[in-house]
Amino acid sequence: MSDPLKLLCLEGDGIGPEIMAATLAVLQAASPALNREVKIERRAIGFAALETEGSTIPKAVVEAAKTADGVILGPVSHNSYPPVDQGGRNPSGVLRKELELFANRRPARTWPGLDAPSRKAFDLVVMRENLEGFYADRNMFAGGGEFMPEPDVALAFRKVTRSASMDIARAGFELAASRPSKHVTVIHKANVMRMTDGLFLDCTRAVAEEYSSVTFDEMLVDAAAAHLVRDPSRFDVLITTNMFGDILSDLASELAGGLGLAGSLNFGAHHAVAQAQHGSAPDIAGKDMANPVSLILSTEMLLRHLGEIAAADLIRASVCTALALPETRTRDLHGALGTRDFTEVLTNLVEESAI
Structure with a gap:
């Protein structure tokens, strides 16, 4: 038994x-x-x-x-x-x-018979890295990722590692490979955060080479938010960092x-x-x-x-x-x-x- x-x-x-x-x-x-x-x-x-x-x-x-x-x-x-x-x-x-x-x-999908803010039916999944980024309560081994060196100054550290980026990229591509559309969009802001999002983007590109059956593109996070509102059906699996994933998944769920x-x-x-x-x-x-x-x-x-x-x-x-x-x-x-x-x-x- x-x-x-x-x-x-x-x-x-x-x-x-x-x-x-x-x-x-x-x-x-x-x-x-x-x-x-x-x-x-x-x-x-x-x-x-x-x-x-x-x-x-x-x-x-x-x-x-x-x-x-x-x-x-x-x-x-x-x-x-x-x-x-x-x-x-x-x-x-x-x-x-x-x-x-x-x-x-975090999946977001429209349901038959249920009106939704999105005028188009869609079925997408946000794959969000969960252990680092700007999340100060979990991105350090000891202590927090925020501190105040003086009363009027507050600072926050954003941690992005190769190992965590590779892990979430593989999880996202593996999911996409099992879905009908087989499409990944990597969401980033590497045009501004060139080192941290640059590292994340490099890792997702490396993983993409392992999944020949999955189509792959990249999009800036601000553009992704706009395109989600305009036409969420263009997305299948979105892979992104912790805070971007938190925000975009809520947006997608509200649209659904x-x-x-x-x-x-x-x-x-x-x-x-x-x-x-x-x-x-x-x-x-x-x-x-x-x-x-x-x-x-x-x-x-x-x-x-x-x-x-x-x-x-x-x-x-x-x-x-x-x-x-x-x-x-x-x-x-x-x-x-x-x-x-x-x-x-x-x-x-x-x-x-x-x-």
Whole structure:
């Protein structure tokens, strides 16, 4: 008998508990399509952990993440946490660094029947380098990447390494090779940041030579933002550095219908973390207003990453069916349903398809 699939679930803050409950209900509904039994372990992070253990992400949680097959991470309110020396660490940044999750895969696509700001249908993926760049909480071995030498001067270091650039480039080209369009666009600003983005660009060009089946072009980040607004369908897989990827993926997801639909998967050589692309939305927490699709689709991506293709396909198809009609959408998508009712609709769709 196969070993169980061990998933660590971290609810987080704000709407985290609500959308995690919805996600686990959908996962349970899809269980007949899974190859292995799923074992769920829950641990507290965020304000709940800070109150009881003095840290927003205790060491025991990090160790549990290292032994799990995958992690489902709810949104966190890290901007509201106390300073690091008072226990306020960003759980997302900590897990990315501790688990060496060098890639952040962020798909954005339009859905049949659902109006979106983009006037053209599209299906793209932003492959974002996840461990360096301007992200000061994870780009140094010790200490942060920002400092103030005097009260009126703040400085930030941007770190770009050959090894990390090669890793994200290979992950992006490997993904593109498996997609129908087989097209990579590398996003950069090497005309200004000639050394850092120049190194990144050199690495992606070197990897491109290994994938003869994939077409390859390059685009400045400001031009990429403009072209995304004009015609996102021209893109397939975008490979880029940390901050550019963070910004462009949010833009692409809004063009597709909103961050409530934006799945995200962080992964490295040995670990993977599903994480909704949006924040914790404390203003609607507990009001049955949250759209759980982002975390559900993130978990679908995690299942696919772990080889559970049938269950992942089942969840994605059921989400597509639910989004097609206003009466089975959440209110943020001009539908009629709250979180709980939408979850019931979606779990019923999954269960019916799983029979």
